[in-house]
Amino acid sequence: PTLGNNVIIGSGAKILGPFKVGDDSKIGSNSVVVKEVPPTATVVGIPGRVVISGEKRVGVDLQHGKLPDPVAKAVSCVFDQLHRLEDRVEKLQAEQQQLQTELAHYRKSELEEEKV
The missing domain is CATH 2.160.10.10 (Hexapeptide repeat proteins)
Incomplete structure (x- = not known):
């Protein structure tokens, strides 16, 4: 050389x-x-x-402290999914309550019709 x-x-x-x-x-x-x-x-x-x-860096500069944290990202995704599922459960519970109320009214009206 x-x-x-x-x-x-x-x-x-x-x-x-x-x-x-x-x-x-x-x-x-x-x-x-x-x-x-x-x-x-x-x-x-x-x-x-x-x-x-x-004086100019070439190639990959691995500053590990500045790399994204894959575990934190995964945990964040899990929490997002948890919140969506909680919202869905609340909606389903509200629908169930409404259907139970409607069913009770229906049964009550059937009983009243039978008495007549």
């Missing part, structure tokens, strides 16, 4: 192949670089991947 000016290579890093590592680049410890590195890039991993290129 051809190393540019001011390149920093971490301990244990391997640079394999006939390519150039650009000026002011950084190679992380124990990284395995198998392709050309642009200037001012930071490369980490096996195989080496550019994670910062010219």
Whole structure:
């Protein structure tokens, strides 16, 4: 490989192949670089991947504290479903009460007709 000016290579890093590592680049410890590195890039991993290129982050930035919480989302969905079911039960109970009242009136009117 051809190393540019001011390149920093971490301990244990391997640079394999006939390519150039650009000026002011950084190679992380124990990284395995198998392709050309642009200037001012930071490369980490096996195989080496550019994670910062010219002060700009590239690729996935996993800030785990800012990731959505799947458990909280699931619990929220369960509570939403619970509220919908509670509303449905209340409506069904109201309908049942109304039907029982109507049935009582119907039976009462039948009894009165039989007496006549």
